[in-house]
Amino acid sequence: QKEVEQNSGPLSVPEGAIASLNCTYSDRGSQSFFWYRQYSGKSPELIMFIYSNGDKEDGRFTAQLNKASQYVSLLIRDSQPSDSATYLCAVNTANDYKLSFGAGTTVTVRA
Amino acid sequence: GAVVSQHPSWVICKSGTSVKIECRSLDFQATTMFWYRQFPKQSLMLMATSNEGSKATYEQGVEKDKFLINHASLTLSTLTVTSAHPEDSSFYICSATTTVRGYEQYFGPGTRLTVT
Numbered sequence: 001q002k003e004v005e006q007n008s009g010p011l012s013v014p015e016g017a018i019a020s021l022n023c024t025y026s027d028r029g030s031q032s033f034f035w036y037r038q039y040s041g042k043s044p045e046l047i048m049f050i051y052s053n054g055d056k057e058d059g060r061f062t063a064q065l066n067k068a069s070q071y072v073s074l075l076i077r078d079s080q081p082s083d084s085a086t087y088l089c090a091v092n093t094a095n096d097y098k099l100s101f102g103a104g105t106t107v108t109v110r111a
Numbered sequence: 112g113a114v115v116s117q118h119p120s121w122v123i124c125k126s127g128t129s130v131k132i133e134c135r136s137l138d139f140q141a142t143t144m145f146w147y148r149q150f151p152k153q154s155l156m157l158m159a160t161s162n163e164g165s166k167a168t169y170e171q172g173v174e175k176d177k178f179l180i181n182h183a184s185l186t187l188s189t190l191t192v193t194s195a196h197p198e199d200s201s202f203y204i205c206s207a208t209t210t211v212r213g214y215e216q217y218f219g220p221g222t223r224l225t226v227t
């Protein structure tokens with residue numbers, strides 16, 4: 001079982017819709033959770049981090065964490081064509097600053 | 112804040128030569144820096160973790176004599192690909208983190224290496 005799993009997609013949504021991305025992790029002791037966005041040919045960019053159960057909102061992005069279910073999600077509201085990218089879920093599974101990354105979900109926003 | 116630079120952004124070298132890639136944290140002191148490699152349409156692969164002033168810790172399967180990492184200061188880490196071969200052609204990305212900020216990593220823009 002992989003440490004961090006994501007649906008690979010592609011996830012296609014119309015402009016203005018909500019894109020919902022899911023991530024599950026295997027280490028119940030994980031404490032820190034991150035969402036990165038990676039455009040084709042570019043390096044990852046941190047867009048959200050969440051440490052506590054519940055929702056965390058930042059602009060059009062909402063991260064949701066449920067530690068009991070070992071599940072973290074990212075919602076993108078009012079999706080724009082510029083949101084078309086691969087979204088990587090990352091989890092800190094040990095106190096050594098390493099992150100375990102999922103394979104990423106590719107999102108395409110249709111104009 | 113949390114800006115990480117890499118140099119060069121792309122490099123082409125001949126097989127058998129060595130290439131050095133620099134990674135700098137511009138506006139914070141990086142406790143730990145990481146080096147990743149990414150092949151097309153694949154996810155990030157962690158190569159090694161480096162802490163300032165100590166030897167890098169390499170992931171299983173990564174040749175430490177081929178990929179030399181030096182973390183000379185709290186703002187600079189270098190990766191040297193020695194005796195490069197075409198199969199080393201890849202996108203190399205560094206990231207940095209600091210105890211002050213928690214576990215989030217900030218990535219440099221990456222270096223695209225092509226070995227001919």
